[in-house]
Amino acid sequence: MELSIDVLDGQVEIYFDEWGIAHARTATVHDAFVAQGYLHARDRLWQMDAVRRQMSGRWSEWVGPQGIEADKLARRLDAAGASRRDFDALTDEARDMLTAYADGVNEWIEYAASNDLLPYEYTLVGGAPERWQPWHGVAAMRQRGYLMGSIWHKLWRAAALSHLPPSDVAKLRFDDGGNEALVFPQGERAARWTADLAELGPGIEALMTLQDPTHTGGGSNNWCVSGSRTATGRPIVAGDPHRAFEMPGMYAQQHIACDEFDLIGFTIPGSPGFPHFAHNENVAWGVTIAFMDLHDLFIEKTDIEKADGGRYLFKDEWLPMEHRIETIDVRGSKPVEFDVYATHHGPLVIGDPAKGTAISLRSIQFEPTDHSLDCMLPMMRATTSAELLDAVRGWGLVDHNLVTADTSGNIAHRIRAIVPKRGPINGWLPVPGWTGDYDWDGVIPFEDMPHFANPERGFLVTANNRVLDSDPATGRYLATDCHPPQRFERIQSRLADLPQATIADMADIHADVVSLNAPLFIALAERAEPATAAGRDLAATLADWDTQMLPNHVAPTVYTDLRWEMARLVAERTGLVQSASSAYAVPPPGFAPVTQLWWTIATLVRQDDRSLLGGSTWEVIAAEALDNVAAKGNPLSWGERHRVALQHPLATAFPDARATLNPVGAALGGDNETVLAMGAGAAGDSRTISGSVARYAFDVGDWDSSRWVVFGGTSGDPASPHYNDQHEMWSRTEMFPMVYSWSAIEKYADRLTLKRA
Numbered sequence: 001m002e003l004s005i006d007v008l009d010g011q012v013e014i015y016f017d018e019w020g021i022a023h024a025r026t027a028t029v030h031d032a033f034v035a036q037g038y039l040h041a042r043d044r045l046w047q048m049d050a051v052r053r054q055m056s057g058r059w060s061e062w063v064g065p066q067g068i069e070a071d072k073l074a075r076r077l078d079a080a081g082a083s084r085r086d087f088d089a090l091t092d093e094a095r096d097m098l099t100a101y102a103d104g105v106n107e108w109i110e111y112a113a114s115n116d117l118l119p120y121e122y123t124l125v126g127g128a129p130e131r132w133q134p135w136h137g138v139a140a141m142r143q144r145g146y147l148m149g150s151i152w153h154k155l156w157r158a159a160a161l162s163h164l165p166p167s168d169v170a171k172l173r174f175d176d177g178g179n180e181a182l183v184f185p186q187g188e189r190a191a192r193w194t195a196d197l198a199e200l201g202p203g204i205e206a207l208m209t210l211q212d213p214t215h216t217g218g219g220s221n222n223w224c225v226s227g228s229r230t231a232t233g234r235p236i237v238a239g240d241p242h243r244a245f246e247m248p249g250m251y252a253q254q255h256i257a258c259d260e261f262d263l264i265g266f267t268i269p270g271s272p273g274f275p276h277f278a279h280n281e282n283v284a285w286g287v288t289i290a291f292m293d294l295h296d297l298f299i300e301k302t303d304i305e306k307a308d309g310g311r312y313l314f315k316d317e318w319l320p321m322e323h324r325i326e327t328i329d330v331r332g333s334k335p336v337e338f339d340v341y342a343t344h345h346g347p348l349v350i351g352d353p354a355k356g357t358a359i360s361l362r363s364i365q366f367e368p369t370d371h372s373l374d375c376m377l378p379m380m381r382a383t384t385s386a387e388l389l390d391a392v393r394g395w396g397l398v399d400h401n402l403v404t405a406d407t408s409g410n411i412a413h414r415i416r417a418i419v420p421k422r423g424p425i426n427g428w429l430p431v432p433g434w435t436g437d438y439d440w441d442g443v444i445p446f447e448d449m450p451h452f453a454n455p456e457r458g459f460l461v462t463a464n465n466r467v468l469d470s471d472p473a474t475g476r477y478l479a480t481d482c483h484p485p486q487r488f489e490r491i492q493s494r495l496a497d498l499p500q501a502t503i504a505d506m507a508d509i510h511a512d513v514v515s516l517n518a519p520l521f522i523a524l525a526e527r528a529e530p531a532t533a534a535g536r537d538l539a540a541t542l543a544d545w546d547t548q549m550l551p552n553h554v555a556p557t558v559y560t561d562l563r564w565e566m567a568r569l570v571a572e573r574t575g576l577v578q579s580a581s582s583a584y585a586v587p588p589p590g591f592a593p594v595t596q597l598w599w600t601i602a603t604l605v606r607q608d609d610r611s612l613l614g615g616s617t618w619e620v621i622a623a624e625a626l627d628n629v630a631a632k633g634n635p636l637s638w639g640e641r642h643r644v645a646l647q648h649p650l651a652t653a654f655p656d657a658r659a660t661l662n663p664v665g666a667a668l669g670g671d672n673e674t675v676l677a678m679g680a681g682a683a684g685d686s687r688t689i690s691g692s693v694a695r696y697a698f699d700v701g702d703w704d705s706s707r708w709v710v711f712g713g714t715s716g717d718p719a720s721p722h723y724n725d726q727h728e729m730w731s732r733t734e735m736f737p738m739v740y741s742w743s744a745i746e747k748y749a750d751r752l753t754l755k756r757a
Contacts, residue, residue, distance in 0.1 A: 001753070007104070008031050009756065010026065012024055013025050016748060021254065023264075023742075030100045031100075032257070033101045034103055035104060036267070037102060037104025039104075041112075045112070047248050048140060051143045052136045057070075057079070057326070064332045076342075077347055077349075079143075082142070083139035089369045098134040098137040099134045119717060124654045124657055125650070138373060158429050168612060171604065220464060221487055222240075223239060224237050229500070234700050234701045235284075235409060236700065239403075241288070245691065246647055249712045251276075251694050261380045263380055264278060266708075273379070279698050285402060289464055290400055291466075293419065296361075298345040298430065298431060300353075300357065302348075308320075310341055313434040314433070319343070323340070326338055345361075349361045362440070371395075395416045400416040406700065411459075411460060420441075421440060428480060463483065486674075490512055503706070517673055530623045531627055538635075539626055541558050551642065551668055552638075552639055557636060557642075560641075562625050565628050639668065642670075642688055643687055644667075644678075677691050693710065695708065695709050696708045698738075708736070709729055713725045714726075
């Protein structure tokens, strides 16, 4: 098939493999990005349109009132304005890339509209797609890491202040495994630092004024193996990003080549390049979220009566606030008008400034001007791991552990992030904004961010675990919250046992379902004394279990329900269950107290810390939990309970279309903490709504031996055979060949030629 496109310099040859994955080859960089935009729109136009609407605060125009709070937050943060600003500040090369990409998107939009090929979702929401603007590519990239990380942990602890003393609030972090395993140095451990929350006395007092009077009483794995530890003598890069199982998936597999580069990997529809997982002829790379603390919350003292637009207190001086009025159009309802206020820290996101106190948000994701897209082409052209790591100078939209290997045999790691310079006390709660004591002092220099190459042991691992010891004596504060170390420890252990690692071994590690925390709860259940025979039977079931979260076993279900029920009981005894309706839970997506405690109680049980139990013991809590779980009947096998819940974002707004939009997901093993990270919901609803959305294993230098898979498919069209065709293979933790050589690709029969009109 041949099509003519006005915006091309020359010709693009596109080959489609059996999975519908496009392999596009052309001569110029310009045409390569036109082709990428065209192909993204061809497969994922509605998804791209949804992303830009979400960042522009226009989601309610499609989904109605359920989108209002998310739209308010996007408008307050002015995510669209920040994206326009960032585009304008990019280099000419990066702007040309985004412009060529947008031209390709618009060519498909025009073709689809003329040939009745617009995505199915437009029949639900009405209307047609607007033209793609170059700055939309910045917005699409920004949306994929939007407010990930520390903000929600700080708000959770702030909400807990109404129910716990500050000394106990300090314990509300993810389980740390006793001592946290560090990325730097690899394999070492460090005792975690507990903040003296008394330092936050002024902030805590101000926080309490925000409380509702009736309540006063969100990982990935990646690793590199040196050729010294592989069967082939070549390095391997492998991993699996964890996200929500939103249909269509976050990533689209794609291969784009021109005279300056030849890239294959996972792309982000709406934005050009290969930012997260890919390889060219010489270098492969992958990322995990690094859990850097990119967001600070400031408690502001406000007065909107005595100055036009309002004012706020800073260092004993009342300063004018920025003020504007925003209007949100809402499908099926009246427009919503609201005020937006901002201090020099950032927009007010929680509280009513008319009452004298509110909370502002300052985030690296919105300030200063971001240059992440300037990194894209230098990354794509990199010929060594060292060049790749140097190319990411200026990346700030979201923080990553970037791991890489090259055909010369090097393996390396760098934190790809911009982190503000300030004290570690900012990491725990919203801090006083009026003193100036907690303001940023610039950012940590690129050269001072953690990085290393070629570790002596021959492999490196990251799994959202702590990067560096957070002891303030180091003089460099990076993070307070991070994911537990269990996945890191298990991957590290598996790699240490593989002196001759293969690509097949990488898939086997992806599939690992051993729970390192289960023995803690098994031992507790053995000490507990349930009042009922059925509760004692559940404890016996756990005692005979090998701690593998396999789908055909019942014991994983018992363990999961026991732990969730214990978290629920602690939430009720402490009153933390009420924090879900506090002022701090207003910004979407908010937080779930029982979920937060599910992560925390492992550390508390391990340390026999009873401070949240009101005089009780963990054995008593476990006994009650076992009896409560047993009262619900005989448990099902883990696979029957733990089924993937594939969710299209329009399914709730258009329930009649749910069956079309949401395919039936597979039954799976694993849970929140295993390497096969398949998040399990609360007791009674153990569906998995998040987990490994893609898997990859790059054989560095023998690229056709690399393998990959996504949880759904490459197409965003529910009627396409490629909407969910990879799901079954993915559910078996298998991958298929990632064909890179053009001699093999040219044999594909399904072809498309794009020519200059």
